[in-house]
Amino acid sequence: MPESAWGWLIVTYLFLAGAGAGAFLAAVACDLLAPDWSKALARAGSLASGPLVAVGTACLVLDLEAGLWEPWRQIYLVNNLESMISWGVIVLSLFIPVAFVYAAGLNEITFVGRYAKKYLKPLEIVGSGLAVATAVYTGVLIAVVNGVPFWNTPMMPVLFFASAMSTGLAVAMLGAAVIDINTIRTLSNFALGHVIFLAVEGFVLMLLVFMSLTRSVEAAISANMLISGMLSPYFWILVVVLGILVPFILSIVEYYEYGAMPKLLVVGADLLVLLGGMSLRALIVFSGSPPQVI
Amino acid sequence: MTEEIKEKVQEEPAAETSVEETAQAAEQVEAAAPPTDEEEAANSLHEKRGRMVVAGIVATVALSLIALLVAGIFQLTSRLMVLCPTEPPVNDPAKVLWQAVTAEKVASSGLGVPDKLAVGASFKGAATSVAEPSADAGRK
Numbered sequence: 001m002p003e004s005a006w007g008w009l010i011v012t013y014l015f016l017a018g019a020g021a022g023a024f025l026a027a028v029a030c031d032l033l034a035p036d037w038s039k040a041l042a043r044a045g046s047l048a049s050g051p052l053v054a055v056g057t058a059c060l061v062l063d064l065e066a067g068l069w070e071p072w073r074q075i076y077l078v079n080n081l082e083s084m085i086s087w088g089v090i091v092l093s094l095f096i097p098v099a100f101v102y103a104a105g106l107n108e109i110t111f112v113g114r115y116a117k118k119y120l121k122p123l124e125i126v127g128s129g130l131a132v133a134t135a136v137y138t139g140v141l142i143a144v145v146n147g148v149p150f151w152n153t154p155m156m157p158v159l160f161f162a163s164a165m166s167t168g169l170a171v172a173m174l175g176a177a178v179i180d181i182n183t184i185r186t187l188s189n190f191a192l193g194h195v196i197f198l199a200v201e202g203f204v205l206m207l208l209v210f211m212s213l214t215r216s217v218e219a220a221i222s223a224n225m226l227i228s229g230m231l232s233p234y235f236w237i238l239v240v241v242l243g244i245l246v247p248f249i250l251s252i253v254e255y256y257e258y259g260a261m262p263k264l265l266v267v268g269a270d271l272l273v274l275l276g277g278m279s280l281r282a283l284i285v286f287s288g289s290p291p292q293v294i
Numbered sequence: 295m296t297e298e299i300k301e302k303v304q305e306e307p308a309a310e311t312s313v314e315e316t317a318q319a320a321e322q323v324e325a326a327a328p329p330t331d332e333e334e335a336a337n338s339l340h341e342k343r344g345r346m347v348v349a350g351i352v353a354t355v356a357l358s359l360i361a362l363l364v365a366g367i368f369q370l371t372s373r374l375m376v377l378c379p380t381e382p383p384v385n386d387p388a389k390v391l392w393q394a395v396t397a398e399k400v401a402s403s404g405l406g407v408p409d410k411l412a413v414g415a416s417f418k419g420a421a422t423s424v425a426e427p428s429a430d431a432g433r434k
Contacts, residue, residue, distance in 0.1 A: 011361075011365075012361045015357070023353075044349050044350070047347065047349055047350030048349070048350050051350055051354040055354055103350070109347065171353050174353065174356065175349045175350070175353045176349075178349045178352055230375060234367075234368065238364070271360070274357065275363070275364065278360055278361050279364050282365070
C-alpha cells in the first residue's frame with residue numbers, strides 16, 4: 001500500500017459521514033416528497049444518520065492525535081474562520097444533534113421526540129442544509145490540501161457528494177428492509193435515485209481521473225496508480241465494477257420490474273454500493289501523491 | 295376462568311376476603327383480559343419503535359463492518375501484490391549518461407606550482423640574498 005499522510009481513520013470518517021448525511025437527505029426527501037411510498041425508508045434514514053456521522057466524527061477526532069491527548073486544544077479548530085476545517089467542525093457539531101432530534105421527532109421517541117414532532121418541517125429544512133454541507137465537506141477536506149495535486153480540484157466535493165447520496169440511499173433502503181421486509185417492493189421507486197447518483201458518481205470519477213492525467217506530473221502519477229498501477233485491481237474491481245456498474249444495472253432492472261426482483265438482489269445492490277463507496281474513499285486517500293522534489 | 299374471577303371480584307365484595315386477595319384477583323383479571331384495540335395499537339407502536347432503533351444501530355454496525363471489510367481486503371491483498379518494474383534497467387544507458395552529466399566534476403589543475411602555494415611560500419631563488427648554510431646543516 002502506498003504511503004499516505006492520512007490513514008484508515010480518515011477513510012472511515014469520509015465514508016460514515018458521507019453515508020450518514022446522504023441517509024438524512026434520503027429520509028427528508030422520502031418524508032416530504034413521497035410519504036406514501038415508504039414510511040420505513042424515511043424512518044430508517046433518519047435513525048441511521050445521527051449515529052453514523054457521530055461515529056465518523058469520532059474517527060476524525062481519534063486521528064487528531066494532539067487533539068485526542070490534549071482535548072482542550074480542539075478549541076483552536078474553530079478559531080480561524082478563514083479555514084475550511086473550522087467550518088467543517090462547526091457544520092459537524094451542528095448536524096449531529098439536529099439529526100438525532102429529527103430522528104426522535106419523526107419516530108416519536110421519548111419526550112424529546114414528542115416535542116420535536118411539532119417542528120419537523122423546520123428541522124428538515126435546517127437539517128438538509130447541514131447534511132448537504134456535511135456531505136460536501138468530506139470532499140472539501142480532501143480538496144483543500146494543496147500539497148497533493150490529485151486531491152486539489154473542485155471536482156472532489158462533487159464526487160464525494162454524489163457518492164454520499166448513493167451510499168446514504170443504500171443505508172436508508174437497507175434500514176427500511178430491516179424494519180419491514182415487505183416494504184422492499186416499494187423500494188423499487190427509490191432505485192431511480194441509485195441510477196441517477198451512480199451515473200453522476202461514475203461520470204465525475206471518470207472526469208477526475210482523465211483530467212488528472214494531463215493536469216500535473218503528480219496528479220498523473222496518482223491517476224496512473226489508479227488506472228494501471230499498484231491500486232488498479234482495487235479501482236477496477238471494487239469501485240468501477242462492483243461499486244458502480246453492477247448496482248447501476250441492478251437498479252435499472254429493479255426500477256423497471258417494480259418489486260419482481262428477488263429481495264436478495266435488492267439488498268445485494270445496496271451492499272455493493274456501500275462496498276464501492278468505502279473503497280472509493282480509500283483509493284482516493286491512498287493514491288494521493290505528494291509533489292515530486294527534483 | 296376469566297369470567298369466574300370477574301364474578302368473584304364483582305359479586306362477593308362483601309365477603310370476608312382480604313384486600314390483598316381482591317387486588318390479586320383484579321391483577322389476574324387484567325392479565326387474562328384480552329387487550330383492547332388501543333392497547334394493541336400502543337403495543338404494536340412500541341414494538342415498531344424498538345425495531346426502528348434497532349435498525350439505526352444495525353445500520354451503524356453494518357457500515358462499520360463494511361469499512362472493516364474493505365480495510366481488511368486492502369491490507370491482506372496488498373501483501374500479495376508484486377509491483378512490476380516500469381523501467382527495465384537492461385541496456386538502458388540513460389542512468390549512466392545522466393550520472394555522467396550530473397556527477398561532480400574535478401577541475402583539472404594546471405602544471406607547475408598551485409596558485410595558493412605560490413602565494414604563501416617564498417622560494418630560495420626568489421630571495422634577495424642567499425643565506426650561507428649553517429654548521430648544523432653540515433652535520434645532518
